[in-house]
Amino acid sequence: MRSRLAQWHSHADGRSEAPIDLRRGSPENPNRPAPSETGLERELQESTLLAPTDIPLARVKSLQNALQSLFKLPTLVELQRGLAKLFMEVQWFTGFGQAHHFDALKQLGSCLETFISDLHHCEIALDSSSLRTLAHAVDLMANLSGSNSKLRLANRPCRVLVATATTGACQQLIEALEKVDIQTTVSANHDTCLRWAANNPLDMVIVNLEVLPDQGWQLCEALRNLPQGRALTVMPINAPTGLEQRVFAAARGCTELLASAAGTSEIRLRLITQALGKRVSAS
Numbered sequence: 491m492r493s494r495l496a497q498w499h500s501h502a503d504g505r506s507e508a509p510i511d512l513r514r515g516s517p518e519n520p521n522r523p524a525p526s527e528t529g530l531e532r533e534l535q536e537s538t539l540l541a542p543t544d545i546p547l548a549r550v551k552s553l554q555n556a557l558q559s560l561f562k563l564p565t566l567v568e569l570q571r572g573l574a575k576l577f578m579e580v581q582w583f584t585g586f587g588q589a590h591h592f593d594a595l596k597q598l599g600s601c602l603e604t605f606i607s608d609l610h611h612c613e614i615a616l617d618s619s620s621l622r623t624l625a626h627a628v629d630l631m632a633n634l635s636g637s638n639s640k641l642r643l644a645n646r647p648c649r650v651l652v653a654t655a656t657t658g659a660c661q662q663l664i665e666a667l668e669k670v671d672i673q674t675t676v677s678a679n680h681d682t683c684l685r686w687a688a689n690n691p692l693d694m695v696i697v698n699l700e701v702l703p704d705q706g707w708q709l710c711e712a713l714r715n716l717p718q719g720r721a722l723t724v725m726p727i728n729a730p731t732g733l734e735q736r737v738f739a740a741a742r743g744c745t746e747l748l749a750s751a752a753g754t755s756e757i758r759l760r761l762i763t764q765a766l767g768k769r770v771s772a773s
Contacts, residue, residue: 545586545635553579557628560621573610576628577603583631594766595634597648597670601759602627608755623756627763633770648765649673649691653683653709654698660727663696666754672761680709688716693723693765700728707742714743723764727757 556576563569584599586592605624608614650667654660655678667674675690677683687695695713699706710724725746726739739747745764748757 545583549579549582550632550635553583553628554632557625560624569616570610573606577606577610580606580628580631583635593671594646594648595631597672598627598631598634598762598766600670601755601762602631604755605759614756620756623760623763626767627759630763630767630770634766647671647673648693648762650675650761651683651686651690651692651695652676652698653680653695653706654678654700660696660698663727663754663757666758667761670758670762672758680705680712683709684712684716687713687722688718693768694761695722695724696761697724697726698728699726703729707738710739710742710744719743721768723761723768725757725761 553576556572556579560569560572560576563572580599580602584596584603587595587597587599602624605614605620605627609616609620609624614620650672652660652664652674654676660676664674664676675686677686683695686692697706697710706726710726713719713722713724716722723746724744725748726744727748729735729739729747731747736747746760
């Protein structure tokens with residue numbers, strides 16, 4: 491069956507074309523066109539001729555407009571078209587990051603592409619929470635694009651510590667993080683986690699509360715009390731996310747609280763957005 495997205499593009503262009511699938515390497519799209527076939531390589535070359543590492547302002551505005559349009563689309567068909575448009579805009583920035591060796595921009599773009607694809611295929615609900623995740627990531631991408639110094643500042647590997655009593659409970663998340671070259675360290679010991687966080691540069695600590703919730707909350711507090719703890723993002727997962735629990739988590743210095751590690755594309759995008767955003771804010 492042809493994807494709905496392909497049908498919409500065919501009607502809009504007045505022509506018939508092969509099905510379009512946003513998922514890389516999916517059965518429906520085993521031979522996804524190379525960037526040169528979509529015009530991406532030509533546009534990158536043109537922007538490079540203008541300035542070696544400057545991103546055209548028109549590209550930034552087009553990205554922002556594609557995001558804003560999602561908040562105004564009333565029907566499912568229009569919403570899906572809007573997601574496809576945003577995906578193509580983000581893909582350009584991902585390609586720019588790759589062409590100019592801005593790994594952080596490429597990493598952010600890749601995670602954003604995956605998240606948009608999951609939204610398009612209804613693997614993640616497009617609710618207020620996912621829209622906020624999307625908006626924060628796109629805003630950061632536009633912000634990074636406005637300054638080469640910001641791009642260079644953000645251009646170092648993202649580092650994460652996963653504190654979990656059982657590695658299996660977070661295996662899917664760990665694999666998802668490593669797939670986009672996020673440097674991931676796993677520890678099951680409270681004291682080891684604290685020593686690692688105290689002596690190594692980190693962007694985030696993910697604390698799994700599934701097995702030992704009391705010890706997990708104690709670890710969250712201890713992490714926040716480290717000298718560099720104020721700048722550290724602490725994200726408990728596998729915890730209740732009601733209002734009372736969120737207040738409880740905030741009192742212990744947690745910046746996020748997620749019910750599970752199942753939505754790996756959203757967790758991964760939130761992580762990268764927060765990590766890169768903090769670096770830019772500190773500049």
